[in-house]
Amino acid sequence: MTAEPAVVAPVLPAALRERIVAEFPKYPEKRAVLLSALHFVQDTFEGWIPQAVVPEVAALLGLKPIDVWEVIHFYAMFNSEPVGRCHLRVCTNLSCCLRGARGIMRRLEETLAVRPGEVTPDGNFSVGEVECLGSCGTAPVIQVNNERYREGLSEDDLPGLLDELRTRLAEQDAAKDEE
Template sequence: MSGFSFNKENEEKFQALLQRYPNKASLCLPSLWMIQYQEGWISQEAMVYLAQKLDTTPMEIQSIASFYTMFNLKPIGKYHIQLCKTLSCMLNGSENIRDYLIKKLGIKPGETSKDGKFTLSLVECLGSCGTAPVIQLNDDYIQNVTIEKLDEILDGLK
């Protein structure tokens, strides 16, 4: 086995899912979510571990994990800011929000701040075009984002 393993709670969840879905391939996505919530990201060691549990190859797990943009394949900051970069958000000022975040946080998209607090990502549509521009801060959506609103939120996180 690799250096990663599920914690007790996630192992129990995995076993329960295994009873519910006897085809182990069906457990890949929920297991990747469990790994990400446990560790904050999905390491190569975790993929090897999961491949062994699902009787598949690490390459198969890697191909699935890398296909979905919601999975983090490198460590991220405590606060993951995902800014929508598609048309509706862009037309409503997401580029100004992006430029402001780059300046305020001192990082470029795809980077994590030196203190490990913030990761900035540009993502495809977050599915809230009617309330653009939109960011996802960890698991929370923030709609109709303005620089003032963003300042208030970010200052509250520090």
């Protein structure tokens, strides 16, 4: 008697699947699309890669799930655990530290009452330290999600930045409620 193969409901939304497939013609091998595919997954799933999508991404690219997992864990930008809807990454490499990055990091942790690896109870914010972002001449720098950098910051700029992000989140929530 042979067991029926387990049927797993697809979790990749059709639009995401199409976005990944649209990258195929750029490369001689589908595997080359893996990093792009994982970026697209994070764009779709609020900044992280849920475990359930990994087998599907692998199948789409003709890979085994382990091929995808080891890539997820190798690269700093891929999150295998949930992050806040606004994930703030502070560069703490040398040029940024020389211009006050540690104070920025500490102030963020205090203001948001969150440590690296944690998410605020409302799911809105998380913080992390990153290596050099290439903004050394405009240090210190924060990157929110995968957006354009916030550069030349001081601790005094943080309340304004957080207000801006909170307003944006509230607008997103209001838009969702209308739907």
